[in-house]
Amino acid sequence: MHSTMATNASGSTPRGSETILLVEPDPETRALAVFMLSRLGYCVLEARNAIEAVKLYAESPEGIDLLFTETLMSKVNGHELAQMLSRDHPALRVLFLADAGYQRLTRSVAQQKGLHFLSRPFTMRQLAGKVREVLDIPVARLTAAGC
Secondary structure, three states, rough: OOOOOOOOOOOOEEEEEOOOEOOOHHHHHHHHHHHHHOOOOOOOEEEEOOHHHHHHHHOOOOOOEEEEOOOOOOOOOOHHHHHHHHHOOOOOOEEEEEEEHHOOOHHHHHHHHHEEEEOOOOHHHHHHHHHHHHOOOOOHHHHHOOO
């Protein structure tokens, strides 16, 4: 998939046309993220948990450009889900959604492993910028870093 537009010189909100698999157990957070991402031009597939996410990932004929997943979920957490999906697709881009406290606790590990987080709560501009930043990472950097 290809980006349709990055931030332009006037500083407008970054947009795209890629496919994002959103995994979020909370229905309100999921609905808000789907709304925002759709308004930004992305195709969004939504899942409530890792089991639904794996099924959607396997059924997606066009492929998934970004896994945007809650970090803390029951049964299979976001990190485990990312590892499962990227095992066969090492170029999968991953963005974790986490509370600011969790992100602070894991900052050093995240930096060492090249993980990307978006803290909750977030604005549409923050979401747009972080999604675009992760989608624009060169594939070579992704496959070298692992998940």
